[in-house]
Amino acid sequence: MAAAIETRKLTKTYKSRLHGLINVVQDLDLTVEEGEIFGFLGPNGAGKTTTIKMLLGIIYPTGGEGFVLGKEIGDMDVHRIISYLPERPYYYEHMTGLEILRFYGALFGIKDEALFNQLLERVNLAADKSKTISQFSKGMQQRIGLAQSLLNDPKLLFLDEPTGGLDPIAHIEIRDLILKFRDEGRTVFISSHELSEVERICDRVAIINKGIIVSQGKLDDLLSGGRIEIIADDVSKEIADQIKGTADATVSFHEGRLIVDMSDEQDPNSVVDSIRSTKGRIISLTPRRKRLEDLFIETVRDDDASKKKPAAVAAEAGGAQ
Numbered sequence: 001m002a003a004a005i006e007t008r009k010l011t012k013t014y015k016s017r018l019h020g021l022i023n024v025v026q027d028l029d030l031t032v033e034e035g036e037i038f039g040f041l042g043p044n045g046a047g048k049t050t051t052i053k054m055l056l057g058i059i060y061p062t063g064g065e066g067f068v069l070g071k072e073i074g075d076m077d078v079h080r081i082i083s084y085l086p087e088r089p090y091y092y093e094h095m096t097g098l099e100i101l102r103f104y105g106a107l108f109g110i111k112d113e114a115l116f117n118q119l120l121e122r123v124n125l126a127a128d129k130s131k132t133i134s135q136f137s138k139g140m141q142q143r144i145g146l147a148q149s150l151l152n153d154p155k156l157l158f159l160d161e162p163t164g165g166l167d168p169i170a171h172i173e174i175r176d177l178i179l180k181f182r183d184e185g186r187t188v189f190i191s192s193h194e195l196s197e198v199e200r201i202c203d204r205v206a207i208i209n210k211g212i213i214v215s216q217g218k219l220d221d222l223l224s225g226g227r228i229e230i231i232a233d234d235v236s237k238e239i240a241d242q243i244k245g246t247a248d249a250t251v252s253f254h255e256g257r258l259i260v261d262m263s264d265e266q267d268p269n270s271v272v273d274s275i276r277s278t279k280g281r282i283i284s285l286t287p288r289r290k291r292l293e294d295l296f297i298e299t300v301r302d303d304d305a306s307k308k309k310p311a312a313v314a315a316e317a318g319g320a321q
Helices: 048-056 097-107 113-122 138-149 168-183 195-201 237-247 269-277 292-320
Strands: 003-016 020-033 037-041 063-068 082-085 156-160 187-191 204-209 212-218 227-233 250-254 257-263 281-288
Touching: 003 048, 003 187, 020 048, 020 063, 020 187, 020 204, 020 212, 037 048, 037 168, 037 195, 048 063, 048 082, 048 156, 048 187, 082 138, 097 113, 097 138, 113 138, 138 168, 168 187, 168 195, 195 292, 204 292, 212 292, 227 269, 237 250, 237 269, 257 269, 269 281
Parallel strands: 037 187, 037 204, 082 156, 156 187
Antiparallel strands: 003 020, 003 063, 204 212, 227 257, 227 281, 250 257
């Protein structure tokens, strides 16, 4: 399958009077396949927006190279078949939803009233097309933004925080729309802090921290290695110690009940057999898949810790002299 986005050593450096050269994005190697929903994750200031702006051709890299739909970033022909919905889109508040689509459609030379009405119907705004943007809720504004992003029938959509600040109903509506984009063969590149939403809809993700990709891959692969929790009654401390020694598990007691936390790569049957052999009673056995939130926190914290170590070693060396 062809790559919708591909970067090699993509770098963006700024000059600072106080700190000299600052690498906002450094040696970014990124691949997004056609027809997938790709999550681009990172803490604030990690370089997500800078990366998106480079891919869109809004700003230019200072090193490396990037390709969007097979052409170098910034290629004007590509701009006709991609779309971008920023985190905080700005609209003329006196315009109606229909007028917004007419206005932006004109930028592409599109004057198809049937298309405008079809897009309003698709994002569930047909009944509100005469309302002005000032009367729109945040969820409605996101939906008109998605309608606008479809005007040029894009092959690739960049969505920055598409569900940020929305209520649960609006979350579901936007999520369903994004899933339909993939069903139509479009590629969707999402930057978001809503990790539970990303986990529900994305095929692959990349995590960026301080301008560097620290993890990238299929969600199923990245979230492998979940846990199994076993809760049991009437288990002695001796059996608990035996389980801890043989199963390499975390064993504890809460309100008299045994709680065993173990890797899903281990066989839970041996633990269950040990409990039952002494008339213990199994209350529950619950598989728990690793969450994207857990992966994100672990990855960023480990990366931050590894980057602090050289500085700490240097400081210790300086103090020893």
